[in-house]
Amino acid sequence: MSKKISIQNGKLHVPDHVIIPFIEGDGIGKDISTPAQNIVDAAVEASYGKQRSIEWKEVLAGEKAYKKTGEWLPVETIDAFREHIVGIKGPLTTPVGGGIRSLNVALRQELDLYVCLRPVRWFKGVPSPIRYPSTVDMHIFRENTEDIYAGIEFMTGTPEAEKFKSLLKENFGLDDVRFPDSTSFGIKPVSEEGSKRLVRAAIDYAIKHELPSVTLVHKGNIMKYTEGAFKNWGYEVAEQEFEHQTFTWRQYEKIFGKQGAEIAKEKVKEARKEGKIIIKDVITDAFLQESLLRPYNHSVIATMNLNGDYISDQLAAMVGGIGISPGANINYNSGFAIFEATHGTAPTIAGTGQANPSSLILSAALLLEYMGWNKAAEHIYDALEHTFSKRKVTSDLFALMEGATLLSTKEFAHEVIRNIH
Ligand code: NAI
Secondary structure, eight states: OOBOOEEETTEEEOOSEEEEEEEOOSTTHHHHHHHHHHHHHHHHHHHHTTSOEEEEEEOOOHHHHHHHHSOSSOHHHHHHHHHHSEEEEOOOOOOSSTTOSOHHHHHHHHTTOOEEEEEEEOOTTOOOSSSOGGGOEEEEEEEOSOGGGGOOEEOTTSHHHHHHHHHHHHHHOSTTOSSGGGOOEEOOOOOHHHHHHHHHHHHHHHHHTTOSEEEEEEOTTTSTTTHHHHHHHHHHHHHHHSTTTEEEHHHHHHHHOGGGHHHHHHHHHHHHHTTOEEEEEEEHHHHHHHHHHOGGGOSEEEEOHHHHHHHHHHHHHHTTOGGGOEEEEEOTTTOOEEEEESSOOOGGGTTTTOOOOHHHHHHHHHHHHHTTOHHHHHHHHHHHHHHHHTTEEOHHHHTTOTTOEEOOHHHHHHHHHHHHO
């Protein structure tokens, strides 16, 4: 009898035979969902025999939900994720009109999934635009609930924009607004609580996965009280809550001044020998360059919503693109987590058998790790790598590889399962 995941004494309790809710997804969601589940089932069986299993429970969202229930995101679906704590989803169409900005955003908000986790690693055989892709092992912690994405925006010419403009004018003046008569406005809320819980989760993750560093990525040189504050709050978390496990880069600036870079390098070496995690910060534009040139210098990246959006796609492109990048939205306090394919519904190839299911497969492997079923996740990583290194790939990667064999979505999944066995 399969059972639900529960939280016991603040920790995730996963029964051996577990129910996992899933949203199939729109467009290519239908093509990749079952193959991904079959691969997970094979990996679980190869790892634990009949001792463990997953019962997949479909819940509705997107077009399928709209056709069956008249709603894009039925309340039963949100309740199911709440009840089962952990779930997985395929890509969803963003409804045009109808009051929902995005189903993904709605789900994240409902469950307060404040971390968007994107691990980025390279699999042997996958084409990459960088010279040493094997040095890429980065884990992005993108803040998921704040920043310019909060949706507080006023279009120029609307009564709201006028109201906001007069509020500004009366209280702060309009000198810094270059063209006040034709300006739209957007608000960027960034809080101490929101920033600290994100950085706390990133440091915890680095400790748990024995990763050497956490980089705070921000534009604090320009946006001092939002992005700059994020950086300072991030350092505060490390210094106040992880004093014995971390070495914060800014300490050396305080102690030695900028001239002390050499001494600081020695201090970092010492700290690493003691097993401490190095907490550093980099300005976003420099980071985008740095991550291409010296990816090995960054393991966990903690950043705000908009930066995280850009960084996620650049880093994904370095190791094969969105077709093979996994993701998860997590609240590390409540335990709620939804694992997801990071690409969209790819409507032009939906139903053609061309879709690459790897993003969803790797997201499912992340889910297994989250449940503590690491052996099954390892089976998936090994089998995928084996398949890629034999150059057996779907059309997106086929176009970039010489001497490759083109497989359909189903054939690719069969090949991965064969490699699991
Ligand atoms: P998209 O990711 O669907 O497609 C971008 C390009 O990548 C297309 O050329 C597509 O064919 C290709 N592609 C994407 N996934 C692929 C895969 N697994 N295998 C092979 N090729 C793949 O992004 P687009 O076109 O901007 O959005 C289409 C729809 O998806 C929109 O309604 C959008 O709102 C939605 N969307 C949903 C997301 C989600 O549910 N997480 C994320 C992004 C977009």
